[in-house]
Amino acid sequence: MSQAALDYAQAHQTDNLNHLVELLRIPSISTSAAHRADIVRTANWLVARLQQIGLSRAEVMSTAGHPVVYGEWLGAGPAAPTVLIYGHYDVQPTDPQEEWTTPPFEPSVRAGKLYARGAVDNKGQHSIHLAATEAFFRAEAAPPVNLKFFLEGEEEIGSPNLEAFVRQHIDMLGCDAALISDTSMLDAATPAIVVGVRGMVYMEVEIQGPGHDLHSGQYGGVAHNPLQVIAEILAALHDGQGRVAIPGFYDKVRPLGEEERAELNRLPFGAEALRQEMDVPQLWSGESGYTPIERTGARPTLEIHGIRGGFVGEGQKTVIPARVVAKVSMRLVPDQEPPEIARLFERRLRELAPPTVKLQVRILSYANPALIDREAPAIRAAVHAYQQVFGAVPVFLRAGGSIPVVAMLNHILRVPVVMMGFGLPDDNVHAPNEKFDLDQFYRGIQASICFMQALASMQPGRV
Amino acid sequence: MSQAALDYAQAHQTDNLNHLVELLRIPSISTSAAHRADIVRTANWLVARLQQIGLSRAEVMSTAGHPVVYGEWLGAGPAAPTVLIYGHYDVQPTDPQEEWTTPPFEPSVRAGKLYARGAVDNKGQHSIHLAATEAFFRAEAAPPVNLKFFLEGEEEIGSPNLEAFVRQHIDMLGCDAALISDTSMLDAATPAIVVGVRGMVYMEVEIQGPGHDLHSGQYGGVAHNPLQVIAEILAALHDGQGRVAIPGFYDKVRPLGEEERAELNRLPFGAEALRQEMDVPQLWSGESGYTPIERTGARPTLEIHGIRGGFVGEGQKTVIPARVVAKVSMRLVPDQEPPEIARLFERRLRELAPPTVKLQVRILSYANPALIDREAPAIRAAVHAYQQVFGAVPVFLRAGGSIPVVAMLNHILRVPVVMMGFGLPDDNVHAPNEKFDLDQFYRGIQASICFMQALASMQPGRV
Secondary structure, eight states: OOOOHHHHHHHHHHHHHHHHHHHHHOBBBTOOOOGGHHHHHHHHHHHEEEHHHTOEEEEEESSSSSSEEOOOOOOOTTTTEEOOOOOOOOOOOOOOOGGSSSSSSSEEEEEEESSSSSTTTTHHHHHHHHHHHHHHHHSSSSSEEEEEEESSSSSGOOOOOHHHHHHTTTTHOOEEEEEOOSSOSBBBBBBBEEEEOOOOEEEEEEOSSSSSSHHHHHHHHTTTOHHHHHHHHHTTBBBBTSSSSOTTTTTTTOOOOHHHHHHHHHHHOOOHHHHHHHTTTOOOOSSSSOOOHHHTSSSSSEEEEEEOOBSSSOOOOOOSSSSEEEEEEEEOOOOOHHHHHHHHHHHHHHHHSTTSSEEEEEEEEEEEOOOTTTTTTHHHHHHHHHHHHHSOOOOEEEESSSHHHHHHHIIIIIOOOOEEEOOTSSOOOTTOEEEEEEEHHHHHHHHOOOOOOOHHOOSSSOO | OOOHHHHHHHHHHHHHHHHHHHTTTTTBBTTTGHHHHHHHHHHHHHHHHHHHTTOOEEEEEOSSSSEEEEEEEEETTTSSSSEEEEEEEOOHHHHHHSGSSTTTTEEEEEETEEEEETTTTTTHHHHHHHHHHHHHHHSSSSSSSSSEEEESOOGGGTTTTTHHHHHHTTTHOOEEEEEESSSSSTTBOEEEEEEEEEEEEEEEEEEEEEEEEEEHHBBBBOOOOHHHHHHHHHTTBBOOOBBBBOTTTTTOOOOOOHHHHHHHHHHHOHHHHHHHHHTOOSSSOOSSOOOHHHHHHOOEEEEEEEEEOOOOOOOOOOOOSSSSEEEEEEEEEOOOOHHHHHHHHHHHHHHHSSSSSEEEEEEEEEEEOEETTTTSSSHHHHHHHHHHHHHHHOOEEEEEEOOHHHHHHIIIIIOEEHHHHOBBBTTTTTTOOOEEEEHHHHHHHHHHHHEEEHHHHHHOOOO
């Protein structure tokens, strides 16, 4: 039934690659003020592309921050299901710059892999659905379902304006299911549907000690060095069992049922493979009592991302810095609530901070955790699509990452969110040399076509 | 006897200020490769100035690093004492740049204070002796003592080539006493002679975790975050009593005698004044059992200067960094030996580092601690000079800072080293808005004249 679309996509792989390469050339780094124009350029590029594909509506919609790109085509009629496809067109920063083999915004294909910042996260993955939609329009007159594209520009900075946007446009975004490709398969032969995402709360901690930088010779011994203070505070945030040492932190964590634990641990999630993938001497034992797959997907964690202050250049400087800032995030699982966790974090830090310094704790962003009902028809359509294209039943996963929009769409629009990803574990997401295997990209397009078809044929009305 | 020189210096304050301003305009930051040409420019400027003053020899002498400026005048004859005046013409970096009221290399006089990087540390302080020497040449035909100027360009990077230079030029540098102005008075009315300096060993610690940066969502819980590892290691380097928690660290510390403790603690070294000077909510209690003045001068300390790695920019990035580098220095007191302390430090770090990471420990530089005999004639000449100009008997101090050359000259040339400084505690040494009070500068010139005169008249031959 969708064979013509599948054939069309197969015949136009190079065109689809070229479109993606064009999109990847624009350095849409959302966290950097210097790239604001690139963000706008990317949004405009996407609107033009949506129009070219054949959508009836395509526009840049403003928010308090970076704009949303919205497109829709409702020509399948009210009896057909409506799918909202979410993606994000912003990308992570690229530092450390010197570790990239080829420049991050000059896409390069080597050994069947496309290297560029955003190749998989997320330009490559949402381009899959643009290509699938185009295949339907060109080869079969029209897609079998109504489609809405919802592409944001602030995912990598924690989607600060997304919730307001969704709440203000509930009717526009209304759908029967949401589809997001921003996750990975276990390997090229094992598709995975993510049914849980961790939430997150990203904090900034500022310690102000002396009013100005001091010389360690003159003041070493009487000045409480803010770097020592922050090291001691951060060290105290884990206990000897790898648990997060914040009172109340685990109180609302939904315990893992025996059945889900058994299912999770049946996954081919080898510790040795993980060790090689991370290239570490040894895995961290982490929170005691939990396996690696449980720790990365179904248990909360706390990570330090950076400590600013003092002297870190070439050579040496004997400074006691006046002020240091640490960036710390916590990954959360149902039913932890980000604002409450932020409060517990701040309370713990106030207990730990000595009276020799001033402490400030700021929330930079947060996202709710979510769990999706795996019996939803749209999930079953995704299972079917993966089976058809990859020849394997997908596994159900709980992902470690946070996709703020998942909880929002699930809770606000009250629809199942299908997280159907085509990345691979070694894609270097958020790291130098990010890549997307072109086989995954091309098969993803086939799977997207199959998903739309399966959803349309699954039942006559709502899914 | 030296009244003519004193009068001359008094009448030429503006000239001396102008010379200093010219010297301060050259950004001779020794730690930065970008400023190598400025280092050379500064050395050449000083040679020209020494020639202009009237020294019989003045030249730039190369080392494996930044050059030494050497000048001498031996016209007082073999019966007169010879004074070796040491200074350093390199300066600290200037970050954080934005906290300077006026640019660090555009000297600015405000309310009788000269603001610039290097104003007091050390261009302003060694310029005092250039001006005093010039006053003798212009007003009295010649100085009453033989003079050798020894100005290095690597003090702020730990003087890596100084010891080799001194050992290779023992004859050239031979003298009866060394004079160094690189310290502070207690306040404008209380001169101080430093009779002890702390040594230092500056270490760099590198923790390599994963082979590349990781995404905290995907790997948080199984990757041992190098920032967490370094925070835990650094936190473990002090115990609950503020002591440095490195086994063997205190073994060779010469205990403070009751008499010296009593003398040190009679100094007007108020905790509240210190608190205000540092602008902190509260002094750090530091090593238990010792007073603030003991902790900053007569006891060893350990300070963290910076932690590089991860993301510290504007906004947020959820990275687990592959590698972090911490800069740590330890201030040492007699009879701690820097290489041994470096070994103990590394041994402790190897005990603390978990098997999930690779650890590298590097020594960036070190300096020996020193104690000077306070009965030496040159020390008595300095006491006399301070009394004449400032009207007060100087106090004897143990300084917290490290001046590598002090131990070298003391041990290699076997001469007393007179540390006669004219800085003030609020000079913002190594910090933004470094300044030198012009009163201190002008009085310093008078005191230098008096010192040379006192030394010459103290005894006919050797001092």
